Amino acid sequence: MASIKDIAKKAGVSISTVSYALNGSDKVTKETAAKILKIAEELHYVPHAAARLLKKQQSNLIGIFLTDFSGNFYGDLLQGVKEYLSGKGYDLLVCSGEKSRRLIPERMIDGAIVLDVTFSDKELLQYAEKGHKTVVLDRELLHPNVSQVLLDNKAGATLAMEYLLELGHDKIYAVTGPSGSYDANQRLRAVRQAAERAPHAQVIELQGDFGRASGEAAARVIADEYERPAAVFCLNDEMAVGAYRCFTSYTDLKIGEHIHLIGFDNIELAQFAIPRLATIDYSMRKWGAIASEQLLKMIAAQPVEAERIYVSLIKGESVGPSPSVK
Amino acid sequence: MASIKDIAKKAGVSISTVSYALNGSDKVTKETAAKILKIAEELHYVPHAAARLLKKQQSNLIGIFLTDFSGNFYGDLLQGVKEYLSGKGYDLLVCSGEKSRRLIPERMIDGAIVLDVTFSDKELLQYAEKGHKTVVLDRELLHPNVSQVLLDNKAGATLAMEYLLELGHDKIYAVTGPSGSYDANQRLRAVRQAAERAPHAQVIELQGDFGRASGEAAARVIADEYERPAAVFCLNDEMAVGAYRCFTSYTDLKIGEHIHLIGFDNIELAQFAIPRLATIDYSMRKWGAIASEQLLKMIAAQPVEAERIYVSLIKGESVGPSPSVK
DNA sequence: AGATGATATCGAAACGTTTCGATTCAGTTT
C-alpha cells in the first residue's frame, strides 16, 4: 500500500512536504503541491487511519451504543445521528454489547452517544472522568463531560392520561416498564400524578417490562377480570402491540369500544395496527440530531446545556369515548 | 493517559518487557509479569487502539455496510453477525452511507460484510484487489478476496408460485423489485419460469421497487382493474404491507378471499398483519452468522466456498383457495 | 576454570502520520 513515503520518493521531496501538500497547507508552492497531489492520485494513496489517529489523537468517529439491534425502534434515531454527523466530517459506528465498549477507553472514537441501560452510571462517569465526551439518552448524569437529551416523558404520559380522562374513562390500567429504566420511571410518575388529580378514576398498575410479551400478559390479566369497559395505558407501544395480540386473538373484546388502548413511542407497528393505536409521538430523528450536535459541541469544548425532546398526542381509533358518558 | 512507557518507568523495567508481560508472553518471569500487571491495573492502563493497529495492521473490527438503518429488516441479521464475531474477539461496526466506506481503504477494519446496492461491483473489486476481504450478501462477485452468502431466492419464489398455483389461482400478479437488485432479479426469474410451467395461468408483472409505497401503488392498479379473485405475489414483504394498506383502506376487497396476497422475507410487520401474511421465510440470524464465519476464514487465509441460505414457505390466511376450484 | 547454553531483559527499529524548528535560497534592502 502506498504511503506518504512512497509519494515523497517518487516526487523527489521530503515526507513533510508531502504531508503539507496533502493537507492543503499554503507552505508549499502551487506547482509542488500539484505534482504531489497528482502522484498521490496515481498511487491510489489513502492515508492510514491508525497512523493519523495516533498522531492527532482524533478519529472523527462517533460511537452510538445501543442495548441491541433488534426491533424497529432505533432506525430513525440512527438516521438522525448519521445525517447530522456526516455533514460535519464524522462517521458513525453503531455498537452493541459489553465488549464493544472497549472502543471508548482505547480512544478509537472521539465521543459516544449512549442509549443502553446495561451501561452503568458508574462506568459512564469513569469514562467521563478520563475525558471521554458522552451524550446520554436514557438517564440524567451530572458531569462536565456528559450531556443529556431526554424525552419529555412526563408531558407525554400526562397527555395520554388526560386524553383518557377527558373521554370519560374512569377505570384505567397502566402497564408499567422495567424499574431500571429512566423513561419508564418518568412515565409512571406522571401517571400517578395524573391519578391523584382525578380521584374519581380508578388507576390500576400492572407490571410490564417494555417487552411485547409482557404487554400480552398484562392484557390477559385485564381480559380475565373484565367487567366493564376500561382503558389501558401501555407505557410503550411494544407492550401495546402485545396487548393487541391478546385482545384480538384471546378475547372478543373490541379495541376502541370495549377496551381502549393507548401507547407511547409511535413505533411503526403501531401506525400499522388496526384500529390505529393512539400513542405519544416524538421525532426520533430530531432526537438523534440534537444528541449529535451536543456531542460535537462538547468535543469542540463549547458549552452545552441539556435539552428535552417534546412529544405530542396522536389520537387513534384504539381509544374511543367511555360508554358511561355517551 | 497511562501508556506502556509509564508502566515501564514505574516498574523499573524496559518498555519491551512491559509489552511482553501485557501480552502474556512466557519470556518474562512470573514475578516480573505479576508486578507489571499490578502496576498496569493501578494506572488503569488501556492499550491505545491506534498504536496497536498501526503496528499490527489489524484492528479486530469488522464493518457491515448497509444501505440505511431504517426498517426493521436488519435487526436479526446484525444480531447474528454480532453473536458470531464477539465470540471470536472481533467487534462489529455498522456502517451506512457512502462516506463511511473510507474505513475500508483506510485500513480501519479487518474485513467487510456488504448488503448495500449502492456499493458498485467495481468499487468492491477495487478493494478486493488491494487485499481487503469482503463477504457480499446481495450479489455474485468472483474474486479470491470476496465470498458470498446468498439467499435461495429462486427456491423461495418457486415455492410461493407453486403454492398459489396449487390452490387453483390462475390470475397472478407479480409485483417486482428494483432492477438493480440481485435478489429482485433472481425472484423475478423464478416467477417467470414458474409461469412458463403453468401456461393456463395468467401472470401479470407490475413494477415495484421493494418500497412500501410501490406495493400500495401496485395494489391500487390491481384494485382498479379488479374483475374476479386474483392472487398477488409481492416480491418482498415491505410491498405486501403496502398492498395491505391499499386493499383494506381503499377497497372493500377482503384479503384471503377476494384478493390473495403472498410476500417474501417474513418481516415482523408481516407476522403481525391481520390476516397473517403468507410469505417466504429464512433465518436472518443464520445469514449473518455464516457471513461472519466466512469473513473470518478469509482473514485467516483459509479457503471458503460460497454458501446459500435456505428458505421455507409460511402459509397464512392472506392466501386462500381460488373460488373457481371450490 | 573456561566454555556452553538457557533464560530474562533490554535497546532500537518499525508501523505512517503530523508538526516544530532548522536550513536553504532567492529576492530585497541598505
Next chain:
DNA sequence: AAACTGAATCGAAACGTTTCGATATCATCT
C-alpha cells in the same frame, strides 16, 4: 556587496505499540 527578510523545503521527533536481535546473567557441563 553585505546583510537581512521571507518563502519553500527539509530533518527529526513524536504519537504508543510490537518484535527482532543483542546483551547480560547465571547455572551447567566438560
